[in-house]
Amino acid sequence: MFKKILFALATTTLVASPIISAQAQAQGYGPQHRNEQTRTVVKHKPNGRTVIKKQTVVRKPVASHRRWAKGQRFDRRYATNYRVVNNYRDYRLSAPPRGYHWVRSGNDAVLIAITSGLIGAVVGSAIR
Template sequence: MKKIILGLVAASIAATPVMAAAAPQQYRGYDAPRQQVVHRDDQRGYGYRDDRGYQSHNWQNRNWQRGQRFDSRYARNYRQIDYRQYRGLRAPPRGYRYVQSGNDAVLVAITSGIIGAVFANMIR
C-alpha cells in the first residue's frame, strides 16, 4: 500500500509543469516594488522620494501600531513619561512603561520593545 501511495505522489510531482514554478512574478500597480531615489533637500538635509512621489525623512512622524517594535530613533519628542501626570492613563502593567512619541503616549514593553497600546493625541 505504501509503495502505491509513494508511486502516485512521485508521479504527480513529475507531472507538474516546470514552467509554472519558474514564471516571472506579475506586479499590479499598488504592490510593485518601489525604487527609492535620494535627493538633496537644502532645508532639511537628505530625504528619500520613492518612484510614486511620496517623500519620507528619517525624522518623520511615525504612526505606531500595537504589535510593532518601538524604536526611539523614529519617535518624535521621545521621552519616558509619568502616567500620573496625564488623565486617562492607568498604571502600566509590570514590565511596561509609557513613552512619548510626538503627541502620542505609547505603552512599550521594557525588555522587547513591543508596543502594547497607543494613546493618540494624549499629550498636548
C-alpha cells in the first residue's frame, strides 16, 4: 500500500513539473523577469576565423522609493536623490538639534542622528 502511494506521488510530480514550469514562463518569470539579457558578440579575426560569444548580463534591480518612518535606521543606499540639507530655513524646516542633521531622500526631508543613523522626524514633500 505504501509503495503505491509513493509511486503515485512520484508520477504526479513528473507529470506536473513541466506544466508548472510552462505556466511560470507564461506569467513572465523567465529571464526578462530577472533583468537578464543575452547578447551575442561576433568578432571576425584577421586570420579569417569568426568567434561568436554569448554573454548573459544580469542587472540588479534599481532601488525604488522607500518610505521612511521615525525610529528606523537611515541607510543612504536606499535613499533616492540623497543630499545633506544645509539651508534648512529655505525649506521651512526647523533647526536640527545638536547631533542631528537634515537630509534629502526624494522629496522628503529626514532628520537623522549623525552618530547612530536613527530617524528623528520625517517631513514629506518638503523639498521640491
